[in-house]
Amino acid sequence: GQYPIVFVTAYDQYAVQAFEEGAIDYLLKPVEDARLLRTRQRWEQKQPPLPQDWQSTLLKLSRQLDKPEYLRWIRASVGNSLRLISIDEVLLFQSDEKYTLVQTASCEALIRTPLKELLPQLDPEQFWQVHRATLVRVASIEEVRRGERGLLLKLRAYGPLVEVSRSYAHLFQRM
Numbered sequence: 001g002q003y004p005i006v007f008v009t010a011y012d013q014y015a016v017q018a019f020e021e022g023a024i025d026y027l028l029k030p031v032e033d034a035r036l037l038r039t040r041q042r043w044e045q046k047q048p049p050l051p052q053d054w055q056s057t058l059l060k061l062s063r064q065l066d067k068p069e070y071l072r073w074i075r076a077s078v079g080n081s082l083r084l085i086s087i088d089e090v091l092l093f094q095s096d097e098k099y100t101l102v103q104t105a106s107c108e109a110l111i112r113t114p115l116k117e118l119l120p121q122l123d124p125e126q127f128w129q130v131h132r133a134t135l136v137r138v139a140s141i142e143e144v145r146r147g148e149r150g151l152l153l154k155l156r157a158y159g160p161l162v163e164v165s166r167s168y169a170h171l172f173q174r175m
Contacts, residue, residue, distance in 0.1 A: 004046040006039055071121040076102045076109030083109055087126075091140045091158050093118060095133035105157035128171055130164045144172050 007018030007026040015026045024046050025039045074085045085102060094101040095115045102109040111118075115135060119127075127135045136153060143154040144164075151164035151172055164172065 004043055006043055070123040070126075071118075074102055074109070074111060076111045078107055078109045083107075085109060087122070091137050091155050092162065093127075093135040103158060128168070130162065130168045130171065132165060134162060136162060 004024040005018075005022060007014070007021075007023040008029065008031070009015075009018070009026065010029040012028055015028075018026045025042050027035060027039055070087075072087050074087060074090065076083055076085055085104060089104040089106075090102055091105060092101075092103045093115060094103065098112070099110045100113055100115060100118065102111055115129070115133065119129060119135065122135065126137060126139070128138055129135050130153065136155065140155045140158070141153050142156045145152045145154065145161070147161075147163075149163070150166055151169055152161040153164060154161055
């Protein structure tokens with residue numbers, strides 16, 4: 001339902017307009033305590049009941065409002081053709097001088113967007129930067145191995161191991 005509106009103004013000539021717009025009451029400035037109390041009682045009578053779990057509902061709504069819109073599709077070159085790749089298919093992004101490699105389980109593609117521009121467009125809960133030149137989908141990590149030079153990642157549906165640089169090794173401390 002819609003919540004009732006109370007109009008507050010220093011000019012009483014706006015009261016009629018406030019009621020025409022659907023206000024349940026108006027307060028004239030300076031507001032007197034007794035008048036404010038009557039308005040509050042009227043407002044409480046007209047207010048639709050809040051859902052039982054209104055706090056969790058408000059929390060969910062605030063998270064949705066605060067949540068940035070992340071990238072959902074990548075337009076990438078595969079050979080001589082352009083392909084639209086769902087972000088959900090991407091296993092890793094790897095920077096290679098002028099291009100960024102987009103690796104899925106079934107293909108490699110190239111985009112011209114550098115990692116530093118790509119990173120803020122990706123959900124940080126889904127993609128982690130594990131090296132200056134590499135972002136991996138967290139859900140695609142099958143195994144974390146200790147190598148001679150540090151940590152290595154084995155990704156599902158991807159053969160080569162992915163190196164984790166020392167500056168990003170902290171991401172795997174709790175695993």
